[in-house]
Amino acid sequence: MTDLVYNEMLKIIRKKRLFIIAAITAVLVALFTYAQFKHVQDVQKRLGTADWRTQLQQQIIDTQNRLNSSGIDEEWRKFLQIRLQQQQYYLDHNINPSAPGAPTFMRTFVENAIDLFLPLMVMVVVADLVSSEASGGTIKLLLTRPIKRWKILLSKYIAMLLSISFIVLSLVCLSWLISGAVFGYGGWNLPLLTGFTIQGEELNTANVHLISQWKYLLMELGLAWFVAVVVGTLTFMLSVLIRSTAAVMGVMLAALISGAILANMVSSWESAKYFFMVNLRLTDYISGTAPPINGMTLGFSMSVLAVWGIAALLVAFFVFVKRDVY
Amino acid sequence: MTQTLVVEDLRKKIGRKTIIKGLSFSLKKGEVFGFLGPNGAGKTTTIRMLVGLIKPSAGRITICGYDLQRQFTKAIRHIGCIVENPELYPYLTGWENLEHFARMLPDISKERITEVVKLVGLQNRIHDRVRTYSLGMRQRLGIAQALLGKPSVLILDEPTNGLDPIGIREMREFIRFLAEKEGLSVLVSSHLLSEIQLMCDRVAILSKGSIIRIDTVDRLLKEQARVVWKVEPLEQAKKQLESETVILSAQADTLITYYEKEKLAAWNERLVQAGVKVSQMEPKLPTLEDLFIELTGGETID
């Protein structure tokens, strides 16, 4: 098995996919770092102070003013209200949720990458994992070895898991290195709040507790990895089912993008919460942002994703083992 | 064990259509076995069943005593194959490709890889990317890959497809070499008769999913030999020869009969004695082409 996984890793690496992903990540991180830097400067200039409490207070006031504007969308109002309560909670407990530093940047980056950027990067690697063997004809050589088919597919799946771990790792390393150059490399022990639960329009703070930023970040990365694995597994299944890598990419892209759109629209369509793509923003639950559909919780979303992932894996293995190869 | 590959009543149904209708044949050690048929006769489907890519609907495939269905890994261990084109990973070097496949077989040493590389004569280019290889080189690398695990049966689907004439000859010689010197059973499929004629010991003729004939190439050819007579008068000659052999056709001044070397002189003598003028008597050794057309009832081969 080790040999098989080695083979698959060799192929992934020699296709240079992982490096392309690292390069894209580096460019984007640099871009976001600069944007963030500009934003911080701008806020400081506007408020004439670097004191985060003043800035946060100002944000709260801005939010309150927006809430008092007429013609504000009900959904948006709810979202703002929850954010407001959370900001107020941070302020009351004298905790700065956005103290500058590489770890804070990484946290924001992971939170924003989890539903689109990270899945996209995963797709780049996974989409052609099986389909390229089919379209390149090499599948015939793979399947005429004295190795059972499920083992071959399993080796590919393990290679996928390793690649995803590597992608997340490179995301972490690159964002730390690049953003640290601007914001400083410290800030690992900054206390953060988690455990917010949302009930209707109210933010329930009964379970709120403090954890260090490094721990918080580790949790977010765990969730990001989980999301990436589920998206990877779905792509993997499509890669088994469809010979054309482009078609695999197309289907997954459509699903992911529709997820982003749906998340903004589906609040009234309750059963949409069983789609995997509206459940990707797992980090929102630990930071306490309102979910797109009422009643969605971390446990719910993780279960939905897990069910999708397991189903996809079963389909992939069943089809791969049974299928006639022409 | 003299029989390395045994196929019994192999069938494949896709939907309601039966594509392969009960094939049975076997390969002996050290022989080159030809699989001849027009495109769509079921050659590729059969070969894919032999290497486990397609599951047969019925029938049995035994390789070196192991059932391919039930003991897949043990059975497939003895097979080396190229199915259609030699498709390898273009972004890896030839050597990496071989290493890649070696890792999928039990106990293949570096020496063995070097050995097969030498065998197919790729020493000079083995560390280049496969992307840069010519088709002939890819074909040879494909064979090197197939030989890695020291198989007893080598299955080659259209091995000369796309090669230039020199490449075709080299390939032919190499296949003969493998069978004669290394003792492999080689199954070669082709839609080119000339090729089969030149390199195979035995041949199976496939048409519409059934085997029409299996025999040695020599016997098939001999059986089909003809004599073309130019005689006058025709009626007289016909009467004389009919009692000796079968007249296959009679047109204008030309008669065609089977060719039987030992009797030819006697037939001629009889004709002459009966007062028939024999102006021409030409033995004609046919090609497999004629044979094929005859066996399949006019189905063309290409």
Place this chain on the structure above:
Amino acid sequence: MVKVIAVLSIIAGGCWLFGLGLTVYDQFFQPTASLSTHYRAEETTDEDHRLQIVAIGDSLTRGTGDETGKGYVGYVLDELRTKTKQPIQLTNLAIKGQVSEQLLQQLQQNEVQRQLKQADFVFMTIGGNDLFQGGETLQNLSAEYINRIKSVYLRHLDAIFRTIRSVNPHAVVFYIGLYNPFNQLDHAETTSAIVRQWNYDSAEVAARYPHIIAVPTYDLFELHVNDYLYSDQFHPNKEGYKLIGERLSSLITFTKEGKK
């Protein structure tokens, strides 16, 4: 190469799996931890060299109606910057539609109090929404009704001033009075009388505390009120805010040591 990446990936994978486990533990199985261990952070040192201005109140302080978004606060700031080289920090805590009761609540917040404590000047508008009641008052101009809402308002106002003074005894508070946006409409006489009385009573409350200055605006809008009103006929427009800004900035002068 392949091996290095594979090993790195395995280690990383272990980390992420651990993180996932941590999340599950933390979010689902963590015993309800109360947030008793407050990080009661150090009081930030007064940024003494700065001139701290805190603006509180309602939409007037927010600047609603001024298309440039500055509001009178912005114009005062512009003016002050020409008078002094001292860096100025503004914290505008005003919320649209706020009434005196809500302002009083807002002033109880830790952070707001912290801001107030550091303030050198406090700008404040309040009462407009108390009086106007979202238009309700225009339907009922009876003295009895007005007196009722006014007494509630004055009680809140007193509490607001008291709170500010207790948090920060030194800051100068500019309490900006009301103008009458309706003085060219029907019942102009009645409404003007009400606003005048309202301002007078409010100024009386302000006078009970030191350094709380009631700044009148009534006169600014008395003539040509429509020239200075935004299209909602209620909030000032840019020109209106400029008038208020000018009046206010004229009250702030700098002595040698930098402060008023």
